[in-house]
Amino acid sequence: MDVGSGLRGTLVVAGHAQRRGPLNWIFVSDLAAPAQPHPLVDQLSALHHFRTYVDIAVVVVVLALTNLIAHFTTPWASVATVPAAAAGLLILVRSRGLGWAELGLGREHWKSGTGYALGAVALVLSVIAIGALLPWTRPMFMNNNYATISGALIASMVIIPLQTVIPEELAFRGVLHGALNRAWGFRGVAAAGSLLFGLWHIATSLGLTSSNVGFTRIFGGGVMGTVAGVALAVVATGAAGFVFTWLRGRSGSLIAPIALHWSLNGLGALAAALVWHLS
Structure with missing residues (x-):
């Protein structure tokens, strides 16, 4: 029996009109156009x-309103607004489907987060x-807000972590990071988030230049000094935000950026008090 005649309903000759062997037979389905996605799939996407x-919006x-x-x-309002907003945003995005791991709060990343945290500190x-x-560089540490040891201790151990570091990291490297990452990936997070x-x-x-002896000496006072101080702060904190974001992505946990953020602010406050005390 001719094998070709038995398969003629399902096979065609590839390349030439004549059949030259089994390798020249292919299934008709292989030549069919790829199936188009259902319009409903595009709509859901x-x-x-x-x-x-x-x-994200x-x-x-x-x-912005919180700030x-x-x-x-x-x-x-300055005491409670940021922590309350961070907690509210966390509840909101959880209800919108962001998982704990997407927010940097998954248990599976605690170990790596702790390791990076210790290195950062x-x-x-x-x-x-x-x-x-x-x-x-010592005058840069002479911040009037931390002129006493007791005040610096309270600030570094209570006010800075609870009012600033943890809420900001939860809001930016947690909630905002997770939302931006869904839309644009890590590059979008690093650029927009920073x-x-x-x-x-x-x-x-x-009030950066008016409350810091070192910055006052460099930039002076008045409007120009204030503008220069604001510009410097935006650039510096934007760069810090990029590093925090990298740590968050690298470790998968909020522990690492929280530790780095606290060490910059908390240890900086303690160093300022020591410089004032020894000057």
Whole structure:
């Protein structure tokens, strides 16, 4: 029996009209055009992207309003607004489907987060110690807000971690990071997240040159000094935000950026008090 005649309904000759052997037979289905995705799939994908962008917009707007309320209303607002907003945003994005791991809070990354945290704190401690000892960098630590040892201890151990570091990291490297990562991946997180973190510090840097002896000597006072101080703060905190984001992505945990953020602020406050005390 001719094998070709038995398969003629399902096979065609490849390349030539004549059959030259079994290898020249291919299934007709192999020549069929690839199936097009169902329109419903495209609609669901577009809806998912739209929801992601809405989540990002809501987070950014809430953070902007939080910043304004915390720094330009009542003193009590500056204490509670940022922690409350961070907690509220966490609840919001969890209800929108972001998992604990996407927020940097998954248990599976605690070990790696702790390892990076210890390394970050050790590095910052070394840099701060050198900076406080060198005569030309020591004035940068003379911040009037930390002129006493007791005040610096309370700030570094209570106020800075609870009012600043943990809420900011939860909001930026947790909630915002997770939302941005869904939309644009790590590069989007690093670019947009770092920029927004720098802009977040505009309000807190308005009095930078007036409260720091070293910066006053460099930039002077008045409007130009204030503008220079704000610009420096935005660039510096934006760069810090990039490093925090890298640590968050590298370790998979919020523990590492929280530790680095606290060491920069908390250890910096203690170093400022020591410099004032020894001057």
